[in-house]
Amino acid sequence: MANNSPFSLTAPSIDRTLDVPVPPGQGTGAPNFGVDPSNQIPNTWQWNLTVEREVFRDSKLELAYVGNRGIHLLRYTDANFVNPPSSWLEYSTNSTLLANLIASGEDPATAAADAGSANNGLRPFGRTPACDPLSDPGCGNFGQIDFAEWKGSSNYHALQALYRVRIKSLDAQFAYTYSKSLSDTSLTSSGTTANSTVLLNPINPRLNYGPSFINRPHIFVGNIDYLLPTFTGRNALIRHGLGGWEVASILGYSSGTSMTVFGSGDITGAPGGLTGTGARIDASRPNRVPGQPCRAPSGSPKFQWLNPAAWTINDYQLGSFPTASVGECSGPGLANTDFSVHKNFKxxxxxxxxxxxxxxxxxxxxQFKGFSEDITGIHNDIVGSGFACTSLAATDPDTQSQFNSLCPHGVTNRVAWNFANNGQTNFGQAAADKGPREIQYSLKIEF
Structure with missing residues (x-):
């Protein structure tokens, strides 16, 4: 409990001596992590209904509905977030501070750093009663406090089909799954807070609810093993050259896992991020552009998986929540076939x-590598650095038109953003693939 918010205490471990009977004390610091003391044990409920039937001799078909429900799952939030109804004040206050400095003749390029951030002064913990972010931007003592709680949930529903057949020299099995996995917390990295699954709005966890990182709607796998005839009774050349070979194949085809596009990055003049809550800026998402598909348009390079035109933070109203949702796109799928042939010679x-x-x-x-919440394989972070209107130099030709259209009075709470200059140049591109075809030969002697 000593390390839980609002405390941050460290017990000294210095051996006492007669010269120093009591070791020097250590003052409390700003807390950065806490755990919900009223947490509950995670629960997983599973159920299924399966029907099996013999299609014909030595073959069967299985059809099953499979369900799974998880409750009290571990998830992370910010215990010291700026209340969303007040989140716009962070930018408004910063804008006023910036405007005052710019009006006094300071260069807009340096004014943002000199003005400081009003974000901590709007957080509930670490404020003094007389804290006024406008006159003293640094009056808030505590920043973000990562907080572990067992309030996450998930559900999974699937239709599963399995067909198996054994006919003389043939042994084959095929399985298909059509499913959907939904969650409001990461199901693959619940042991760390340094990920992009922290709640975007701690007051409304449903903003984080959607297709999970392990969601693959379609999965098909199969294996085939076939023993060719031995050609018994034929001449030695045919028996040894053509007879007795065994061929096998393994099939793996599936859709890609669900992907979420993030809008993390520094927004000049808005240290609290796009939403203004200050809760894990790397969990922010951009706005979705209506009518634009997730996949890159026809004619794009094969490694360009996502469509850069489908998301934007241009004209994003700071202090609001995005229109892009969790898991709205699918990453690269799997389409793999392995084949082998072998024979034993006496x-x-x-x-x-x-x-x-x-x-x-x-x-x-x-086959491009897939995606996980640590953005492995696909670059899907749309923002390199955004620019708030008050920090845009009107003499900059790259931002002149944006400044004039979005910032007619010099101060606004909408972002002016240039993808070519500020966005990730490798956004939506596959960083690697699973490798080309491989062929291997082997010769084994058994005695």
Whole structure:
């Protein structure tokens, strides 16, 4: 409890001596982490309904509905966030501070740093009763306080089908799953706070509810094993050259995992981020552009997975919440076929010689690496650095028109943003693939 908000205490471990019977004390610092003392044990409820039927001899078909419900899951929030009804004040106050400095003749490029941030002065903890962010931007002593709580939830529903057949020399199995996984917390990295799944608005956790990072709507897998005829009774050349070979294949095809586009990055003059709550700026999302698809348009390079025109923070009203939702797009899927062929040759009575040839990704399809909440494989962070209107120099040709249209009076709470200069140049691009086709041969002697 000593490390829980609003405390941040460290017990000294210095051995006492007669010269120094009581070690020097250590003052309290600003807390940066806390745990909900009323947490509950996580629960997972699972249920299924399965029907099996023999289609014909040595073959069967299974159909199943599978459900899963998770409650009291670990998630993270900011215990010291700026209340959303007041979040616009952070930018408004900063704008006033900036405007005063600019009016006094200071260069807009340096005014933002000199004005400081009113964000901490608007947070509920760490404020003094006389705290006035306008006259003293640094009057708030505490900043963000990551807070672990067991209030997350998830649900999963799936239709699963399995077909298996064994006919003489053939053994095959195929499985297909159509499913949807929804959650308001990360299901893959619940052991760390340094991720982009912190609640965007702690008052409204539903803003974080959507397709989870493990959501793959379609999954198909299969395996086939077939033993070719031995050609018994034929001449030795046919028996040994063509007979007795075994071929096998493994199929794996699935849609990509759900992806969320983030709008993190520094917004000059708005240290509290796009929403103004100050709750984990890396959890912010941009606005969705109506009519624009997630996937890059036809004619784009193959590695350009996402459509840069589908999201924007241009004209984003600071202190509001975005229109882009969680898990609204799908990442690269899987389309892989492996193939192998092998045969055993008898050499005398006690020695067997096995020749094997294996092909991985036999069709040599380019398969881009997938996505996870730490943005591995796909660059999906749309903002390099945004610019608030008060910090735009009107003489800058790159921002002149934006400044005139969005900032007619020099101060506004809307973002002026230039994707080419401020956005990620590799936004929506696959950083790597799973590799080309691989072929390997082996010769094994058993005795």
């Amino acid at each position: 050499v005398g009575e006690k020695v067997t010689l096995q020749f094997r040839m294996e092909f991985f990704n036999v069709f040599n399809k380019v």
